[in-house]
Amino acid sequence: MRSWLRVGEDLPDAIASLLTIDRAMFTIGGRFRGHLTRRLHRPRASDGGPDSEHRTAMAHFVVLGSCPATPAPDAERSHLILGCLGDFIADTEIPWEDWFGDRGVREAAKLDEELARFRDHHQRRAQLILAGTSSPARRLRARVELACRIRCHVGLVGPAGCGAAEIAALIHHTSAPGEPWVCLDASLMDAELLEVYAAPVIAELREHGDTTGTLCLDRLDEMPVDAQRRLSEWMETWPQRLRVIGTLHEDSPAESAPVPLGDVLVDAMAVFSIVFPKLSSRHDDLELIAAGMVRSARFSRDAMELIQSYPWPGEWDEFAAALQFAGEMVSGDRIAREHLPLAIRSFRPRSPGDGQVSMHESEITIAPLPRSARDFQIDSLDEALRQFESELIAQAMTAAGGNKAEAARRLGISRSRLLRKLAEELPS
Template identity: 35%
Template sequence: MVSGNGIRPFARLLDKSKASVWAISPAGKLIYLSPNCSQWLGFDSGLLLDRSSIAGAPISNEKLDLIAAALAAPAELQRRGTASLRISPPALERHRPEAREVRFIRVGNESPALILAIAGDFDDRLPEPELKDAVAIRQQLDSWRKRHAATTINITAGTSKQAVRLRRRIQVAASTRTDVGLFGPPGSGGESILLRIHELSAPSENLINVDGPLMDSDLLDATLMPARHQLSENKDAHVTALVRGLDEMPFEAQQRLADLLDTFSGRLRLLASCGSELMELNAPTDDVISENLSFEDERARGLCSQMIDVISSLTMVNPPLRLRVEDIPLIATAMLDARYAAGEGPAERISRAALDALVIYPWPHNFKELEDAIGHAARTATGSVIACEHLPLAIRSYQPGSIPNRAKHSKLSLDDAIQRYELRLINETLQAADGNRAEAARRLGISRARLIRRLDDHSSDSPSPKESR
C-alpha cells in the first residue's frame, strides 16, 4: 500500500504510543491496529486484521466480525473528510471495553479512500443536525446488535414493545425446539423469523420447505418422503418442516401433516407461518389469537382441529409494521447498511426528510414493502444520502389523512370487492377453459384444490359455474 522508508519511523512511533490507532483500507478492511488497541479491546487486536469494517454491517454474527464492524467510520466520512463518533465495541470475553471518542480522517480525495482512526477526547466537533441524527441511529443499531446478537435480523430491530416481545419469543422458540405457529399479515417477514429460529435451535438439522397453498395429501407425502425415510431408518434423526401459508393448506393435507407429526412426535418439528391478521393476546397465557381464528368455527380460520392443537404449543405474534412506527428508522437503516456493505450503491444513510416519509407511510404490505423501498432508493441514489426523491412514488407522495377523508364520503367494503373480483376472474377463466377446472387452475397459477376451495367459499353467495367436465 505504501512505499519508501518514511513510513517506518512513523509506524514505530505509532507502535510505541499509548494511543489506540487503526487504519481501514479503501476496500473496507482493517489493515493496521496499534498495540494499545489490544489493551483497550482486551485481546490480541491482530485477530481483527483483514476483517470487514463497514459501518453497521458485520459479515457474520461471529464476535470478531461484530467488533470489526463497530470500529467502522460513520456515514458521510467520504464526503466530509473527517468525522467523530463515540464507539463502544462489543466484548469478546469477560473484558468489556470502555466507550471512547474516535476521530476518523480520510486520507486523500479518492472514493473510497484510506481511513485513519484515532481514539481520544475531541470536544471541537459540531456535527450537522442531520449527521447527528445519523450518528444517533448508528449507535442505537450498534447497541442492538451487541445486546441481541442471537436474534439480530433486520425485522427484530427496535425498542418498541412489539420488537421486544418478538425477540423474546424467538429466543424461547430457539431454546425449546417445539412446534411453532407464527401469525402475521402478508409481507411481514415471517419466513425469515422461522429460518432464524431453525438456525439457532438446530443448524445441522435437515429442513424441508413446504408451500402450504399448493399442497394436497399426495403432494405433501411426496414432498416429505425424504424426511419420512430418514426418520424411519434412523431413530435418532430429527427433521424440521417449514410450512409457508399453513392456513391456506387444504384441510386434508393439514390432517395428513398432523398425523405425520404425531407419528414422529418429538423428531419431526413444524415451523409454520399463517397470513391472518391478529386481534389480541390472551393475557393469562399470552397466546396468540387471530381475528378469524375460532375454535367453534375452524373452517373460517382455515385450520383443522388437529393443527390448532399442534401450533398451540408455541404461538408468536409478528405485528404489522404500522404498529412499530418508532422502529422504522432503525429497520430501514439496518437494511441500507446491508445493501451498502454488499456494494449495492453508494448511499450510506437516509436523510431526515426521507426518514419522516418512511415513518408516516402506513405500509400496507409491511416489511417486504419497506425492504423493496430501500432497495429502490439504494439503486436510485447517486450520492451518499438517500433523499425523498429516491423513494418510490407511492411513499414520497403519500399524505396522511387522505384515505380516511375519502372514507367519510363513501362506505366501501374492500373484502366484498375483492371477493366479487375473484369470483368474476374464476368464472371467466373457467369459461375460457370450457369448464375444465384443472386447466383453469393452471391459468390462474393456483392448485386445483385451491380453485375448488375458492368455488366452495363463494357458492353460498354466488351461483356455481357450470362445468362440462
C-alpha cells in the same frame, strides 16, 4: 481371469458353467436391471506354493446391448455383456477428490461459500426484523429468543409479508443446527405433493430411528384437507422427532381455506405461538431498521419522515423492497424523497378535513371519509375516562331524582364513594 484362476487356456467345464451368464440373472423382482454382481472365491492351493493363499474378487457384469441372432421376430437375442473382475472398494471409501477432480472440488467450495453467504444474508434480515426499542419489538424479540432456545412446534401468526419466513429459518437453525428441514407453501400442497416435497425429511425419519426433522409450512391455515390428514399422521407417528413451524396469516381470506385446521395441527400451533405486530405500530423502530438495511447511504430527514408516516400495507416485504430500490437509485451518499418508490413518495397522510366526493348527475356531495381502526386517536385517556364517569354519574342522579343513595345503588357503588366523586367535580 485365467491367471487369477490359475488355469490354462481352456476353462474347465465346471468353472465355465459357473461363469456363464444367463439373461434371467439380470431380472430381479420381475424388473430387468441390466447389471449383476458376483463374488468369486479361489480356495487355497494344495501345493503350498507362493501364491497358494485363499483369494476373493468381485465380478461385475453389465448388459451393453443385444443383436438379433436370426431375422425371425420371435428369435432369441444374443446379448453383449461386459464382465469386470477385480478387487472393488465401496463408493464411500473413494476420496471425494477422485470422484470429481480438482475442478469439482473448486466448484463445491464455491457452492458452499454461496450457501453460507445466502444463510448469513437471511439471518441478518431476521435480526433486522427483530431490531428496535418499541414495546412491540421488545415483545417479539423476547418470544423469538425463547423459541430459539427450545425445540418444539411453533406457530407464527401475522399479516402477509411480515417476515415470518426469515424468523422461521432463524428459529430452526438456532434451536436445531444441522437438522434436516424443508420449507413449503402449504396452500399448494395436496397429499401427494406433500409426500414428494417433504421427502428429504420424512425419508430420514423413516430410515433412521434417532433422526429428527423440521417442516416449515407457510400459509398452514390454507392447507388442503387431504394434506392436513397426511401431516397429522406424520406428527402422530413421530411426535417427538418431527417438528412443524407453521405460518398462519391473520389477513388470509376465509374462503381460501377449504376446511379449518384439524385438532392435531391446532394443538401443535398452540404449543408456542408468536404474534407479529404490524409494521405501522413500530414507528420508532423504522429509522434503526432502515439504517441497518442501507449502510452505504444516509436518509434525509424528509425521506425518513415519509418512511415513518407510510402505513406499509405490504409489511416487511414491501419495506425491504422499497429500501433496496432506494439504495439502487441513489448515486451519492444521501437517500432523498425522490429515491423512494413512486407509491411511497406520492403517499399523502389523511387529514381530518379530507372528505369523500361523490357526484350524481349535476349534484356533488362531499362527505367525511369513513373512519377506520387506524384513525382512532384521543388526546388523553385519563381525561376521556373522567368525562365518561361524570356523564354516568349525571345520568344516575337524574334517574334517581337527586337522591344520592338511590344514585349510588344504580351505579353499583357505595354512597360515600359517590359523595367523594361529586366533591371532586365541584370547583375549588
